[in-house]
Amino acid sequence: KLAPALAVGCCIVHKPSEKTPLTALMIADLSRRAGFPPGVLNIVSGEGPVTGEAITRHPKIEKVAFTGSTGVGRRIMKAAAESNLKRVTLELGGKSPMIVCNDADIDQAVAAGQLGLFINSGQCCIASSRIFVQDD
Numbered sequence: 001k002l003a004p005a006l007a008v009g010c011c012i013v014h015k016p017s018e019k020t021p022l023t024a025l026m027i028a029d030l031s032r033r034a035g036f037p038p039g040v041l042n043i044v045s046g047e048g049p050v051t052g053e054a055i056t057r058h059p060k061i062e063k064v065a066f067t068g069s070t071g072v073g074r075r076i077m078k079a080a081a082e083s084n085l086k087r088v089t090l091e092l093g094g095k096s097p098m099i100v101c102n103d104a105d106i107d108q109a110v111a112a113g114q115l116g117l118f119i120n121s122g123q124c125c126i127a128s129s130r131i132f133v134q135d136d
Contacts, residue, residue, distance in 0.1 A: 001065050002027070006040070013042045015055055017068075020121065021045045048072065057083040067091040098128035102136055 005012055016024035021043075028043045044051055052072075056064055056079040063086055066076050073092040080086045098116055100109045116128030 001067075002041070011040050011042070013044055013055060013061060015044045015046065015048075015051055018045065018047050023121075052076075053079060056080055056086075059084045061086060063087040063089070065089040065091075069093075096126050096128065097130040097132050100131060100133045102134040 002012060002014065014024055014028075024043050024045075028041055031041045044055065046052075053075075055061060056076050062084070064076060064080060066073060066088070067090075070092045073090040076090065077088055080088045098109075098113050100106075100113075113128050113131055116126065119127075
């Protein structure tokens with residue numbers, strides 16, 4: 001989400017998950033080293049209900065993009081509508097299952113399930129966080 005916004009000249013206020021802030025801070029450091037002007041990429045860390053709410057309701061922020069739960073997505077839509085009617089992009093859910101059919105190679109399915117869940121520290125939209133196994 002950062003790259004397209006930066007490519008078209010937008011400044012960004014990024015609030016990473018309070019559980020995984022270090023990646024965002026590293027990206028900010030790399031952007032500074034690469035010569036990004038101050039204020040182009042801003043990292044704001046904190047708890048979602050406080051910091052996220054402040055970002056969503058801020059009158060000078062014109063767009064919010066969020067990946068996470070449906071419940072939080074609903075709160076973001078409501079706050080965006082009640083503030084400056086900002087645009088919102090939501091990617092909600094994140095409980096993508098892996099389906100293992102009865103004719104599957106179990107060793108390969110286990111390896112794929114582990115990779116799917118833990119790749120990128122589990123921070124991907126298609127993490128196999130649930131596994132459904134076909135039962136005859």
